[in-house]
Amino acid sequence: MIQHITVKRSDTIRDAMRRLDASAAGILLLVQDDGLFERTVTDGDLRRLLLQGHELGAFLSELPKTASFTLKENEYTKADALALMNAKTVNHVPIIDSAGNAVGLLSRKDVDEYVLLSTPHMGDAEREFVEEAFRTNWIAPLGPNVDAFERELADWVGIRHAAAVSSGTAAIHLALRLLDVGQGDIVFCSALTFVATANPIVYQGAEPVFIDSDPDSWNMSPVALESALKQARASGRLPKAVIIVNLYGQSADMDPLLSLCDQYGVPVIEDAAESLGATYKQRASGTFGRIGIFSFNGNKIITTSGGGMLVSDDESLVKKARFLATQAREPVPHYEHQTVGYNYRMSNLLAGVGRGQLKVLSDRVSARRQVFERYREALADLPAIEWMPEPAWSLSNRWLTTGTVQSRYTDVSALEFIKRLAAELIEARPVWKPMQLQPVFSGCRYFCHENESVSARLFETGFCLPSGSNMTERQQCRVIEAVRKILA
Numbered sequence: 001m002i003q004h005i006t007v008k009r010s011d012t013i014r015d016a017m018r019r020l021d022a023s024a025a026g027i028l029l030l031v032q033d034d035g036l037f038e039r040t041v042t043d044g045d046l047r048r049l050l051l052q053g054h055e056l057g058a059f060l061s062e063l064p065k066t067a068s069f070t071l072k073e074n075e076y077t078k079a080d081a082l083a084l085m086n087a088k089t090v091n092h093v094p095i096i097d098s099a100g101n102a103v104g105l106l107s108r109k110d111v112d113e114y115v116l117l118s119t120p121h122m123g124d125a126e127r128e129f130v131e132e133a134f135r136t137n138w139i140a141p142l143g144p145n146v147d148a149f150e151r152e153l154a155d156w157v158g159i160r161h162a163a164a165v166s167s168g169t170a171a172i173h174l175a176l177r178l179l180d181v182g183q184g185d186i187v188f189c190s191a192l193t194f195v196a197t198a199n200p201i202v203y204q205g206a207e208p209v210f211i212d213s214d215p216d217s218w219n220m221s222p223v224a225l226e227s228a229l230k231q232a233r234a235s236g237r238l239p240k241a242v243i244i245v246n247l248y249g250q251s252a253d254m255d256p257l258l259s260l261c262d263q264y265g266v267p268v269i270e271d272a273a274e275s276l277g278a279t280y281k282q283r284a285s286g287t288f289g290r291i292g293i294f295s296f297n298g299n300k301i302i303t304t305s306g307g308g309m310l311v312s313d314d315e316s317l318v319k320k321a322r323f324l325a326t327q328a329r330e331p332v333p334h335y336e337h338q339t340v341g342y343n344y345r346m347s348n349l350l351a352g353v354g355r356g357q358l359k360v361l362s363d364r365v366s367a368r369r370q371v372f373e374r375y376r377e378a379l380a381d382l383p384a385i386e387w388m389p390e391p392a393w394s395l396s397n398r399w400l401t402t403g404t405v406q407s408r409y410t411d412v413s414a415l416e417f418i419k420r421l422a423a424e425l426i427e428a429r430p431v432w433k434p435m436q437l438q439p440v441f442s443g444c445r446y447f448c449h450e451n452e453s454v455s456a457r458l459f460e461t462g463f464c465l466p467s468g469s470n471m472t473e474r475q476q477c478r479v480i481e482a483v484r485k486i487l488a
Contacts, residue, residue: 005105006031007060013046014056020046027092029102030060037094037102039068071106073097077423078111085111115478117427118299118400121364121470126356133352142326143348149355150309156358157276157284159292159311161318164346164354165325168273168295168308172243173200174321174344175269175291175310181206181240188228190220190245190252190271191434191446192455197245197271198435206240210435212449217391218402218458219252220244221449222260228447229264242268244289246275247432248388248464249301249368249399251285258288269293273308276301277365277397285397286311296350301364301399301469302357304350365397367469371476372398375465378480384410384487402431404461410487414461417486424482431462 006029007016016028020043028041045063054062071081071093081093085108095104129145136144146164154162165171181187183205189198191210201208211228214221225242232238242261244252254270261268272278272286273295279285286292291314296307310321323329328341346354357364372387379385387403390396405414412420414430421428434455436446448454466479 002029002102002104005029006102007041008033009059009061009063011060012057013049013054013060016041016046016060017043017056025092025105025107027105029094029105030063031102035101037068037070037096037100039063039066040092040094068094070094070096073103077420078425079423081106082108082111082425111425113425113475115426115466115471115475116468117429117464117466119468119470120298120303120305121367121468123356123360125359126353129352129355130349133348141345141347143351145348145351145355146346149346149351149358152355152358153294153309154311156361157287157292157311159284159287160313161315162309162311163318163321163325164351165308165310165321165344166346167196167306167344168271168293168297169196169200170325170342170344171293171295171308171310171321172197172269172271173203173342174324175293176200176204176206176241177324178291178317178320179241179267179269185240186232186237188225188239188242188266189435190243190247191436192218192247192432192458193245193271193435194273194432195435195438195440196273197243198441201243208435208441208444209239210441210444210446211242212447213247213454213458214253214449215454216389217250217253217394218247218388218454219250220257221454222253222256224447224449225257225260229260229266231447233264238264239266242266243271244268245271245273246278246285248396248402249275249278250388250390250396251275251278251280251394253391253393254280254288267291273297274300274399275397277361279395281393287313290314291317296354296357301368301397302354302361304346304354304357307346307350307354364469368398368401368467369396371467371469371471372401374473374476375401375480375483379483382409382484382487384412385483398467400464401467402462402464404458405463405487407461412486414463418463420486421479421482424478424485426479426482427466429464431458431464433459 004023005025030038091108093106097103150162181204185206187201192213212221212224268289270289270292275285276294292311294309296304324341325344328339330336418428435441
C-alpha cells in the first residue's frame with residue numbers, strides 16, 4: 001500500500017516517524033504533491049535532522065535533496081533488483097512508473113530467495129532412527145534400519161520383497177543382471193527419461209532401443225512398443241527386457257504394455273524412480289513388472305540423500321540382488337567370490353532416514369498434488385499452458401508439476417520461459433531430453449508413436465515448475481506471478 005509509506009515535504013518529522021512506526025517498512029518514500037518520487041527517507045535521516053537542532057514539528061522540507069536508486073516498473077527482474085541492492089549495499093529499492101511516480105517499494109526479503117525446483121523435506125522421525133543407529137553403534141553399511149526399511153517399503157507398496165541399494169541406477173543395473181542381460185542383447189527402454197534409466201543397459205554390454213511416449217500419459221507408447229516388438233520378432237532378435245518408466249510421478253498405461261510384453265515373452269522392469277506413492281488403477285506404482293525400482297535421490301518425493309530400492313514378488317530375485325549388491329561374497333568364513341559383484345548396498349544410517357521419510361509419504365504426495373492444483377487453478381485462464389495430463393486410471397504423485405508452452409498462444413518458447421523464470425530467481429527446468437536425442441545414444445534405434453515423435457515435441461515445449469512439498473504459499477505465489485508476467 002504505497003500511501004502508507006509515502007511522505008511529502010509539507011509533512012513534519014513527527015508525521016514521518018509515526019508513519020515509519022506504523023508501516024514497519026523501515027523506509028519511507030518522499031514524493032512531490034503530484035506523486036513524483038524524490039528520495040528515500042530512513043529513521044537515520046530523521047535522527048540527523050533532530051541532531052541538527054530541528055524540533056519534531058519541523059517540516060521535511062529541511063531534508064537535503066539527494067538521488068536515490070530506483071527501478072522502473074515492469075522493466076526489471078528479481079535478479080536485476082538483487083544485483084542493484086548488492087552493488088549499492090541497500091535493502092530497499094523504490095519502484096517508479098514511466099512518469100517517475102512512486103508506485104512501490106521492493107525489499108531484499110522479497111527477492112533474496114531462490115525458489116528451487118524440488119528440495120528435500122525432512123521431519124523429526126528421520127532423526128530418531130539415525131540417532132538410534134548412533135546409540136547402538138550400527139554405523140556399518142548394513143544393520144536393522146536396512147532390514148526394517150526393506151520390510152516397511154514392501155508393505156507400503158504391497159509387494160513381497162525389497163532390497164535397499166545405493167541408488168535407483170544401481171537397482172536398474174542389478175535388475176538387468178538378474179534377468180541375464182549381457183553382451184549383444186537388446187533392451188527396450190522408454191525414450192523420455194533421465195539417462196540413469198538407459199546407462200545400465202550399456203554397463204551390461206547390451207544395445208538400448210528407445211520407445212516413444214504416448215501423448216495421453218507422456219509415458220511409453222503401446223503403439224510404438226508394438227511396432228518395435230513386431231520388428232524385433234521379424235528380425236529374430238527379441239529384447240531381453242523392457243524398461244518402462246513412470247515419468248514425473250505418473251504411471252505408464254501398464255495394462256496394454258504388459259499385455260504386449262507377455263505376448264512376446266519379454267520381462268518388464270518398471271522404473272518407478274519418480275513415482276513412489278502414485279497408483280495405476282488403485283495399485284501401487286512400481287509393482288507391475290517382474291522387477292520394480294525406486295529412487296530416494298535428494299530431489300525425489302522422499303529421500304535418503306542418495307539411495308534406491310529393488311522390489312519384486314520373486315524372493316529368489318531379491319535374494320540374488322542383495323548378494324550381488326554386497327560384492328557377491330559367498331557365505332563362507334573367508335572372503336570368497338565366484339562371480340563379479342558390486343558395492344551397491346544402502347547404509348544403515350541412510351536407511352534410518354528412509355524409514356522416517358516413509359512415515360510421511362502420503363502427506364508428501366498430498367502436498368505435491370496441492371501444489372499442482374494451486375498452479376492449475378491460478379493459471380487456468382492462460383491458454384499458453386497445457387499441463388501434463390492425468391488419465392482416469394492414474395493417480396500421480398505430482399513429483400514435479402510439468403506442462404508445455406503452447407506456441408499458438410504465445411511467442412515465448414519453453415526455453416525462453418525457463419530463462420525468464422531464472423531471472424526472477426525461480427528454478428524451472430526443461431523436461432528430460434529424450435534418449436534418442438542424446439549424443440551418447442545417437443546411433444541407437446528409436447520407435448516413434450504413430451507418425452510423430454511425441455518425446456521430441458515434449459522436450460521442445462515442456463517445462464517443470466518448482467514443486468517441493470515444503471514450498472510456502474508465498475513462494476508459490478511468486479512463481480504464479482512470474483508465470484503470468486511472462487505468458488499472460
